[in-house]
Amino acid sequence: MIEQYDDKIIRCPRVGGDVNFKFCRSENNMFPCGWIIGCWHKRMDINKFLEDHYSNEELDRIFALPRPKVESLVNLIEQAKQRKKEKS
Amino acid sequence: MKRAMFFLDQKDMPTHWYNIQADLPEPLPPVLHPGTGQPVTPDDLAPLFPMECIMQEVSTERWIEIPEEVQDIYRTWRPTVLHRAYRLEKALDTPAKIFYKYEGTNQAGSHKPNSATAQCYYNMKEGIKRIVTETGAGQWGSALSMSGAFFDVEIKVYMVRISYDQKPYRRIAMEVWGAKCIPSPSTETQAGRDMLERWPDCPGSLGLAISEAVEEALSRDDTHYSLGSVLNHVLLHQTIIGEETRKQMEMADAYPDIIVGNIGGGSNYAGQFLPWIRDKISGEKPDLRIICVEPESCPTVTRGLYAYDFGDAVGMTPLLKMHTLGHGFIPPPVHAGGLRYHGMAPIICHLRELGLVEAVATVQLPTFEAGIQFARTEGIISGPEPCHNIRVAIDEALKCKESGEAKTILIAHSGHGHFDLAAYDRYLSGELVNYAYPEEDVKKALADLPKIPT
Numbered sequence: 253m254i255e256q257y258d259d260k261i262i263r264c265p266r267v268g269g270d271v272n273f274k275f276c277r278s279e280n281n282m283f284p285c286g287w288i289i290g291c292w293h294k295r296m297d298i299n300k301f302l303e304d305h306y307s308n309e310e311l312d313r314i315f316a317l318p319r320p321k322v323e324s325l326v327n328l329i330e331q332a333k334q335r336k337k338e339k340s
Numbered sequence: 341m342k343r344a345m346f347f348l349d350q351k352d353m354p355t356h357w358y359n360i361q362a363d364l365p366e367p368l369p370p371v372l373h374p375g376t377g378q379p380v381t382p383d384d385l386a387p388l389f390p391m392e393c394i395m396q397e398v399s400t401e402r403w404i405e406i407p408e409e410v411q412d413i414y415r416t417w418r419p420t421v422l423h424r425a426y427r428l429e430k431a432l433d434t435p436a437k438i439f440y441k442y443e444g445t446n447q448a449g450s451h452k453p454n455s456a457t458a459q460c461y462y463n464m465k466e467g468i469k470r471i472v473t474e475t476g477a478g479q480w481g482s483a484l485s486m487s488g489a490f491f492d493v494e495i496k497v498y499m500v501r502i503s504y505d506q507k508p509y510r511r512i513a514m515e516v517w518g519a520k521c522i523p524s525p526s527t528e529t530q531a532g533r534d535m536l537e538r539w540p541d542c543p544g545s546l547g548l549a550i551s552e553a554v555e556e557a558l559s560r561d562d563t564h565y566s567l568g569s570v571l572n573h574v575l576l577h578q579t580i581i582g583e584e585t586r587k588q589m590e591m592a593d594a595y596p597d598i599i600v601g602n603i604g605g606g607s608n609y610a611g612q613f614l615p616w617i618r619d620k621i622s623g624e625k626p627d628l629r630i631i632c633v634e635p636e637s638c639p640t641v642t643r644g645l646y647a648y649d650f651g652d653a654v655g656m657t658p659l660l661k662m663h664t665l666g667h668g669f670i671p672p673p674v675h676a677g678g679l680r681y682h683g684m685a686p687i688i689c690h691l692r693e694l695g696l697v698e699a700v701a702t703v704q705l706p707t708f709e710a711g712i713q714f715a716r717t718e719g720i721i722s723g724p725e726p727c728h729n730i731r732v733a734i735d736e737a738l739k740c741k742e743s744g745e746a747k748t749i750l751i752a753h754s755g756h757g758h759f760d761l762a763a764y765d766r767y768l769s770g771e772l773v774n775y776a777y778p779e780e781d782v783k784k785a786l787a788d789l790p791k792i793p794t
Contacts, residue, residue, distance in 0.1 A: 264502075278539070279545040280545065325385075325567065326385070328551070329384055329385065329558075
């Protein structure tokens with residue numbers, strides 16, 4: 253079951269504090285964090301967990317690289333322009 | 341008497357930032373739009389940033405005057421002190437001379453306010469009343485909150501909910517400075533509401549906090565967004581660090597053979613080394629070594645290629661020329677969260693590509709070991725990020741011990757680790773592990789880099 257490891261605790265370097273596994277498997281818009289393998293591979297068979305609970309398509313999406321901030325911002329601006337265009 | 345601290349009088353504080361773009365042997369490659377392959381223009385950034393910052397982003401003017409109002413704020417903590425690390429030198433039994441420029445004496449504890457102050461000022465001058473940002477552990481949020489208080493600009497910080505709950509002291513500091521700090525996801529944006537509807541107890545994420553901040557900034561004419569790393573204008577604002585250090589090294593009758601700093605978003609180290617690299621570019625100091633340090637677990641510059649890469653797997657985001665490991669690279673964790681970008685400041689990537697800076701990687705355990713040695717000799721408990729460059733500085737000093745050379749080593753030290761003691765606790769209790777990304781996997785990831793649209 254997907255909740256089996258939910259209570260395990262680890263320090264998350266991104267948020268700078270302790271988090272449980274439930275956070276790690278759902279912080280990416282309800283999907284696992286892209287860093288989950290690196291964080292958990294020494295504590296459990298994380299690859300098996302992922303294979304058991306996610307499709308290959310989902311895994312491809314999960315492990316797409318996090319965007320560098322600058323690229324994300326320009327992208328968000330483009331999206332905002334698009335929204336304005338649609339409104340007008 | 342051995343002089344261990346070099347103070348620069350406030351009347352001698354630099355009055356201009358140094359813009360490396362004036363002296364680059366080749367100009368920076370442009371940011372490209374993924375659809376058209378054409379350069380992104382300043383107007384594209386206008387909804388989020390003040391035009392002065394955007395123009396600094398592309399300026400090739402060598403010296404950019406620091407506004408008097410910004411200088412006045414800088415003088416509440418600047419110039420920062422240049423230290424000679426006699427006690428560390430003695431512990432290492434090295435003939436090397438080790439200096440460090442320490443930014444941790446800032447009210448917010450790091451170099452971040454050097455840019456936060458400037459950004460608040462330019463927004464205020466443009467009539468912007470509010471600035472919105474996101475924060476993870478709270479360092480950038482703290483810096484912006486303090487700077488907002490100085491310029492009477494309202495600051496709103498979306499803080500990842502789990503940090504908001506776990507790190508009340510950062511939140512309280514922001515509130516003391518007058519900022520509004522709210523947990524993300526919130527009910528104040530569509531992105532936040534959507535998430536809360538699906539998951540009422542959602543602990544948040546950095547990605548969601550950024551989405552909320554940007555959504556709010558774009559929804560109001562009196563509101564902008566602010567970023568504390570990566571962008572050219574942020575690095576520009578940090579060059580006051582290196583300009584001060586040049587004067588202080590002159591007071592010490594010394595010139596660095598080696599400058600060491602950690603790179604993540606790149607802003608602190610670039611702020612230190614950019615004012616020195618012009619001596620290397622001009623040919624005056626061809627042997628000056630500038631060493632960028634990154635974690636072995638995320639070898640962006642040491643092993644990555646310099647290429648155009650999309651920021652996401654489906655290729656929707658703009659193309660940006662930077663060191664990258666490609667889409668398929670899954671960086672493993674290290675404690676210095678700020679060092680984990682798969683791409684960093686384009687200026688640093690460009691200088692690396694031109695062969696003007698070196699890059700080395702360190703593994704996790706020896707970096708903390710160096711941080712502990714630094715704390716026990718110099719007294720400063722460093723943030724996890726500067727521990728990386730302290731490691732390399734120590735290694736270089738030990739090489740001097742072997743060779744008998746008395747090289748001068750300058751460390752760019754970004755700040756203290758008083759909010760990162762849990763990481764030290766994990767090191768001291770033996771919970772941290774080394775991790776290096778296998779060469780074979782790096783090669784595999786690089787094979788996926790996209791072609792540039794023509």
